[in-house]
Amino acid sequence: MIAHNLAICIPNKGCNKNCPYCVSRMTGYIDSDFELMQKQMKKVIKISEMSGVTSILMTGKGEPFLGIPELEFILKGFNEFVIEIQTNGIWLNNNLDYIKELSKQGLNLAAFSLDRIEQFEEYSDMFSQVKANGMIVRVTLNITDMLPENLTFKECIELCKKNNVDQFSIRNIVIPNNISNDTKGSRETVDWIKTHVPENFYNRLVQELETEVKASGFLLRSLPYGAKVYDYQGVSVTYFDYCVQDSNTGDDIRSLIFQENGHLYTNWNSKASILF
Numbered sequence: 700m701i702a703h704n705l706a707i708c709i710p711n712k713g714c715n716k717n718c719p720y721c722v723s724r725m726t727g728y729i730d731s732d733f734e735l736m737q738k739q740m741k742k743v744i745k746i747s748e749m750s751g752v753t754s755i756l757m758t759g760k761g762e763p764f765l766g767i768p769e770l771e772f773i774l775k776g777f778n779e780f781v782i783e784i785q786t787n788g789i790w791l792n793n794n795l796d797y798i799k800e801l802s803k804q805g806l807n808l809a810a811f812s813l814d815r816i817e818q819f820e821e822y823s824d825m826f827s828q829v830k831a832n833g834m835i836v837r838v839t840l841n842i843t844d845m846l847p848e849n850l851t852f853k854e855c856i857e858l859c860k861k862n863n864v865d866q867f868s869i870r871n872i873v874i875p876n877n878i879s880n881d882t883k884g885s886r887e888t889v890d891w892i893k894t895h896v897p898e899n900f901y902n903r904l905v906q907e908l909e910t911e912v913k914a915s916g917f918l919l920r921s922l923p924y925g926a927k928v929y930d931y932q933g934v935s936v937t938y939f940d941y942c943v944q945d946s947n948t949g950d951d952i953r954s955l956i957f958q959e960n961g962h963l964y965t966n967w968n969s970k971a972s973i974l975f
């Protein structure tokens with residue numbers, strides 16, 4: 700079995716953001732069993748090493764920083780891997796002292812999910828402290844009508860350069876293929892996406908990115924799931940138009956998922972893909 704990365708779901712303690720496009724609301728939640736996660740940890744590390752995993756992604760159905768003891772346990776267990784965390788940034792921005800601690804515990808990259816342009820400024824101090832403590836700052840911008848409709852790719856890059864952002868990705872907000880959670884909240888989320896994600900906004904930004912990198916950037920690498928990463932004016936840029944919790948790894952296993960129920964899977968949306 701070959702796997703490039705391992706996603707670890709920090710047990711869900713809710714979220715402090717309530718995004719109207721939240722994917723977890725549509726794909727549903729699963730019961731947490733942190734005791735089982737702890738028990739299975741050594742085996743997950745072993746399988747990851749044997750499968751060739753090079754990077755670990757700490758993510759979850761909620762906001763990972765709302766579960767600090769669990770997060771620290773995972774960081775400690777996997778600190779010999781390259782490790783990143785996906786967050787909305789709210790908790791860390793209110794707890795800047797914790798950035799040093801994260802660095803001490805071996806975190807390599809913090810990926811902040813943003814949906815308003817003003818957040819570049821609001822999080823500016825946090826970004827510079829993350830960078831000053833030896834970690835990489837990635838911003839993923841979720842494309843909806845919460846952004847100015849005339850926003851350009853070049854303006855995004857200027858904001859990155861001004862605010863210490865090393866890596867920038869543009870994310871299309873989509874309705875997942877697998878809506879396993881048929882609730883009022885899930886249906887409202889689907890409706891919100893249908894009305895607040897302008898059809899051509901993401902495509903226009905991607906087009907601008909492609910034009911700009913062709914003119915004055917260059918390809919850095921192609922990622923296993925097909926995305927291409929470019930150097931544009933010293934910022935690493937990419938885009939992706941799928942939803943991570945919906946991604947299907949197909950025949951060739953490329954990622955492992957250590958779910959918060961304590962089991963290891965090869966697909967986000969298949970209970971049958973359980974390994975142990």
Ligand code: SF4
Binds near residue numbers: 717718762787
């Ligand atoms: S930050 Fe993430 S988990 Fe929280 S509401 Fe937004 S999309 Fe959902």
